[in-house]
Amino acid sequence: MGILESAFSALPLTRRAARGVSDWIDLQWSYTTEDLKRVAPRARGRLLDVGCGSKPYAEIFRPFVAEYIGVEHEASFSLTNAGDSSSPDVLYDGRTLPFPDGSIDTVLSIQVLEHTPEPQALLTEMARVLARDGLMILSVPFCFRLHEEPHDYFRYTPHGIRTMCDAAGLEVTEMHAQGSLGSVVGHKLNAYLAFRVARIQGVAQSLGKLSHESNAGKANGVRLWTLPFVVPAMGMISLAARAADRFMPDPTETLSFLALLRKR
């Protein structure tokens, strides 16, 4: 265990503060959670989080649903760093979701469709278990670094999402871009600083982030001496990226898309 990881486990307040700062700097996380908080009141009944990882959005949805079930593809989940405390409720073979037709009121799937070589089959499975009057909340990346290799297969445009949803018997009722040019550039710069310069993958994982990735990054070790430069630089980049998204919006660039869907 490194010096920062030891400090976080000895001083929970330090850990909470560091997690808060890193969540704010992390534009992908910030935009995703902001959007999910906005749509969560529309969730209800039995919610199935498909590809739930460490269930990072459970607390956002729990107040609105009767049941929160996390399901994971056993083979790919076993390669990740998600801890025991946040284990999925159900593991399956990645092909047939072990739930009857129309038995789920809300299907949630965040940043999962890029990780299966057969995304159309998974989308069709999610549509099968969705109730006739149910809601599906889907987020997929448009511009994001390679991650969870080798199980990283696709990126998505709104037109691709609509075409795939149509084939699965789903109708897109809303589509939201999560970020714009500023956040695409800012997120890439920050990822470079975090992972290549400061090498803080292990620190991020000890804060409960990047749990869906393997723990291979820990092997490199954090470069402590870079942190006094890198952390403020990442904060400034994140601030500038948010301002650029707001004042110089570019509808052709984004980190991800969030789609709300219902059965046709």
Ligand SMILES: C[S@@+](CC[C@H](N)C(=O)[O-])C[C@H]1O[C@@H](n2cnc3c(N)ncnc32)[C@H](O)[C@@H]1O
């Ligand atoms: C990038 S992680 C996202 C985890 C979580 N949804 C989040 O946003 O933190 C992608 C997850 O999809 C899972 N996955 C890959 N193929 C899947 C499949 N066919 N069915 C369900 N989950 C799958 C992986 O095991 C991994 O945990």
